[in-house]
Amino acid sequence: MAQIQIKNVAKNFGSFTALHSIDLTIADQEFMVLLGASGCGKTTLLRIIAGLETPSQGEVWIGDRRVDHLPPRERGIAMVFQNYAVFPHLTVFENIAFGLRMAKMNQEEVAKRVNRCAEMMHIEQLLERYSGQLSGGQRQRVAVARALAMEPDVILMDEPLSNLDALLRMEMRAELKGILAESNTTTIYVTHDQVEAMSMADRISVMHQGRIVQAASPIEVYRDPAARFVGSFIGNPPMNFLHATKKSNGRYSVAEREFDGPKDGPEKVEFAIRPEDLQPAEAGLDASVQVVEPLGPHQLLTCEVAGQPFRAVVESDLSFKTGDSVSFAPMAERIRWFDPESTKAL
Amino acid sequence: MSTATVKTDFRKKSRYLLMATTLMLCAWILVPIYLLVVNTLSTQEEVSSFPKAFIPSFNMENIMFFLQFQGVAFALLNSVLVAGMTMILSIGIGAPAGYALSRFEFKGKGAFRVLVLITRAFPLPLLALPLAVMFIRTGLDDTVFGLALVHTTLALPFAVLITFSLFSGIPIELEEAAWTLGCTRVQAFIKVIMPLVLPGIAASAIFAFVISWNEVFAAAVLTIQNKTLTAFLIQSLDESPLHLKFAGGLVLVIPALIFIFAVRKYLFAMWGIANR
Numbered sequence: 001m002a003q004i005q006i007k008n009v010a011k012n013f014g015s016f017t018a019l020h021s022i023d024l025t026i027a028d029q030e031f032m033v034l035l036g037a038s039g040c041g042k043t044t045l046l047r048i049i050a051g052l053e054t055p056s057q058g059e060v061w062i063g064d065r066r067v068d069h070l071p072p073r074e075r076g077i078a079m080v081f082q083n084y085a086v087f088p089h090l091t092v093f094e095n096i097a098f099g100l101r102m103a104k105m106n107q108e109e110v111a112k113r114v115n116r117c118a119e120m121m122h123i124e125q126l127l128e129r130y131s132g133q134l135s136g137g138q139r140q141r142v143a144v145a146r147a148l149a150m151e152p153d154v155i156l157m158d159e160p161l162s163n164l165d166a167l168l169r170m171e172m173r174a175e176l177k178g179i180l181a182e183s184n185t186t187t188i189y190v191t192h193d194q195v196e197a198m199s200m201a202d203r204i205s206v207m208h209q210g211r212i213v214q215a216a217s218p219i220e221v222y223r224d225p226a227a228r229f230v231g232s233f234i235g236n237p238p239m240n241f242l243h244a245t246k247k248s249n250g251r252y253s254v255a256e257r258e259f260d261g262p263k264d265g266p267e268k269v270e271f272a273i274r275p276e277d278l279q280p281a282e283a284g285l286d287a288s289v290q291v292v293e294p295l296g297p298h299q300l301l302t303c304e305v306a307g308q309p310f311r312a313v314v315e316s317d318l319s320f321k322t323g324d325s326v327s328f329a330p331m332a333e334r335i336r337w338f339d340p341e342s343t344k345a346l
Numbered sequence: 347m348s349t350a351t352v353k354t355d356f357r358k359k360s361r362y363l364l365m366a367t368t369l370m371l372c373a374w375i376l377v378p379i380y381l382l383v384v385n386t387l388s389t390q391e392e393v394s395s396f397p398k399a400f401i402p403s404f405n406m407e408n409i410m411f412f413l414q415f416q417g418v419a420f421a422l423l424n425s426v427l428v429a430g431m432t433m434i435l436s437i438g439i440g441a442p443a444g445y446a447l448s449r450f451e452f453k454g455k456g457a458f459r460v461l462v463l464i465t466r467a468f469p470l471p472l473l474a475l476p477l478a479v480m481f482i483r484t485g486l487d488d489t490v491f492g493l494a495l496v497h498t499t500l501a502l503p504f505a506v507l508i509t510f511s512l513f514s515g516i517p518i519e520l521e522e523a524a525w526t527l528g529c530t531r532v533q534a535f536i537k538v539i540m541p542l543v544l545p546g547i548a549a550s551a552i553f554a555f556v557i558s559w560n561e562v563f564a565a566a567v568l569t570i571q572n573k574t575l576t577a578f579l580i581q582s583l584d585e586s587p588l589h590l591k592f593a594g595g596l597v598l599v600i601p602a603l604i605f606i607f608a609v610r611k612y613l614f615a616m617w618g619i620a621n622r
Contacts, residue, residue: 085520
């Protein structure tokens, strides 16, 4: 049982505040992804959970133990680092066995566990090699096997795939997800890659400037961003935002069209729609096409609507060229509204 | 000419160049040592005669005379002791300082790094006299340990800076990984950092050893009875005939050579390529 609770945790580096009072609960065996741009505090939060960094305030609980005063070795965690941190003076076997030997496990049990983890990560033929003789992807596998061998309550991963090339990353993503689901551990996974986050997570915590903006399932984060930042950060291309002004209660005017908006909303709001939730139509938002990018299965149109940038993803068999005037009808149930003052969803 | 032959031609040429350079570098080191050996193993007449034989007459008279010369063996022992102590002290003090510099942030870190180097800015002759007075007062004068202390101050800045860059070259994540895998700070250092820095530590230890072994001035000023070999030679051999000077030179060179030969694997070692 390893539920993780982070209570009111903050971290200052001198006068710089890396984390502002974070509260987060991660369920037992959950796969939680901390997602954000670099410098948003996601790695700092992970390192505080690992015990590699001390919080300036707040508490960290793993299971029913408060751990923020404990050294990393007493927290029941294992960590996979971005640069793998495979010990260069030890063979792959000894790397995977390292933590088990520290725990004074007997030789037979060590060999059994190392072999099992090596098999799981498909590196059983590399056990006698040194890290200098391995490729990046193989080192990555050793690092994960070393963490799994500990059979920890919690596995912490700090951008484990970001140093791999694109194809390998996609393979490892699927493989890791399967292995971690089988291992029954709670996983906290830090990444700046939204595809990784969407595809692997049970829940995503989107972080921005030292705060958690939204913690929800991937589809919820995608469909119902809690704040403007989430919509603009997640999705490729990101959400479109247009200025809207109140006509009457619950009715808003957007680029000379009227839409049903939030009841009792402020005078000025922001209208938001994802580029793929648009259909070319007779009457809709009038856009002038500026750039056409064919992407294979669909094409990306960069347009302008009432002087504001606007993107649409449309089927590839429709033909468009620069300068065309198009009208887009947004899918009514996918329209979202944001308060420009607080940037929160309405 | 096809491109293939041009390529092999080029390869051949660059190999010759490499060999020639290697030969020259070897000669640079080996010829003086060879001359030293030849002259030491020749008779007194051969040393001053010309032309010289390539292969000496293996006359052991010079070396035997030198070794039996009153005080040589004792001075040799002193030299080894002083250099050994210097090595242990400068690594023992320097390596922790280097580790602290590379891993921790503390006030005055920059100033500390500069100050470490500034100790080398004072010429030894300037320090020798006050040091001699201080040593006499504290009873450290004319002792092996006292001299080792002076040599340690000479070697320490290098030990600190070399180990600083050694530790800095090892990613902190290796240590952190060890902590998460059940190590205390000390265990992580011993199990992960030590094996990785050992070759570099050995090199910097050799450096300290050689600094002490070659040092003459402080040794000559601060010791009377317990002279090191260099101090002893500079005083006794100044007036000696040429063949004995050669013998003295060889005796000075050989221990350093043996020492470096013994720890050579640490100088060449590179993880992953194994120790060949």
